[in-house]
Amino acid sequence: MHAVHAAAPDRQPWLPRLGWTLGAAAAARLLWQALTVWTGWVSPARFPTPAEVGVALRQIAIDGYGNARLHEHVLRSVLLVTMGFVVASSVGVVLGLAMGSSRRIEALVNPVFLVLRPIPPLAWIPLAIVWLGLGDAAKLMVIFVSAFVPSVINSYTGVRQIDTPMFEAAAMLNVRGWRYWKEVLIPGAMPSIFTGLRLSLQASWTTLVAAELVGAVAGLGSILNQGAQDIYPAMILVGMASVALCGWLMTVGLGRLERWVMPWRAVA
């Protein structure tokens, strides 16, 4: 028992951990109430009171705000990210695996990649708007670009990290073609591929929110945008919380998928 504790210093049983989390949340809630309502140190024009946030939440959930109701905003953003992310990461993973498994392909593609890689995803937004306007096509383009790069890099790294004996065994057993991909490259690179997918998902979510902030008909970013224009702090906070919650849920979902795909790896 003691040894286990020493190995993982910050893993406590779940009940006390939950207790501390709830405690921290309650403390934050009290502090919030104290600052905005009881003492009035923070003016409501700068940060909303808890009650205002409740009102804003009810308003957007029932009557709608910024052209749509909350679940419609959420659905739209999540759907866009999912579409862009799935397409970009499928293409990216295949390209990354190909670059990893062939030095020729690597040499051929690398120069282009070296140029594109340092450009931050957010910097593609103005270009997407010039080319495709403010609609969904532009959003998909920026999501694609931001999800693409991390999935290529990490799939590539994943292949290069496979142990040499694995390749030797595959060569000796004459494993080629589709079987080589299915039984050597993909499983071998899988842990690194998932690292890339996590980064891709985060990047595409952030970029979508930014793109919607710059201009959109609906979506979580447009709640933020509309809230900023109306100077409606409570609604801004609702928007931020929704962004965080959706981002968190998608990350958790990807973690589940990771465990399902790689049951042999105990994910910490």
Next chain:
Amino acid sequence: MIGPALERNEMLRLTVAGSVAFLALWTLAAWAGLTSRQFLPTPWEVVARMGELIVQPFAGFTLGAHLLSSLQRFAMGFVLAVLVGIPLGLAMAYFRGVDRLVTPLFEAVRFVAPIAWVPFAALWFGTGIGGPVLIIFMGAFPPVLINTYRGAKFVDRKYIEAARMLGASALRTITQVLLPAAVPSIVAGLRISAGLGWQSLVGAELIVASSGVGYMMVKGQAAVSTATVMSGMIAIGLVGLLIDVALRRVQRRIERQRGL
């Protein structure tokens, strides 16, 4: 192992072939006249535009001046993130109570994309310097905190116990035992932070700023000048790369000193 490294000649040939193919495709697409040249300039038109931007002011400043104002904001936000992140990370690693209280709050805030702070940044700071700095801070802060915390947490307990037994105060234990041990991890975190901070800055400048490369790109977008937008992208990419290279050198040096 994926076959032997390519011969020098072949490597060079393929690299050149890849670059040429990319530029040729781009140029052909521009020449094909599917869209106007304003939407899709040729590569050398972008280079020429970049040269122009360096000399002539666009959106109020030359490219150099825009970059300088971006870098200034970046430095402020980044330094702020370091000044808050390192002490807080050390405190969390040393005092269990701080850890238990801060971790849940931090986890909750971390999932808010830095760019989602833009409305509050505008509300709190208007168009002042504070807005972009807040957003860079939100981007750069988490990796510093996490890496400091992890670096300090993995210090062997017996060193901490030895220091305490020899009468070192909490502050002294933190600064003389935890901090030095955490330095490699902290520096690795700084690299990630700088990258995220620089990215967030660009996003912030697209929305709340009246100078900087991001602002220049927005103006280019409004003027439907694709070449200007692409020049901005190149400039941002290059500077981001330079920042990363500089930090990587620091990291290498520290790792070598530590014999890692």
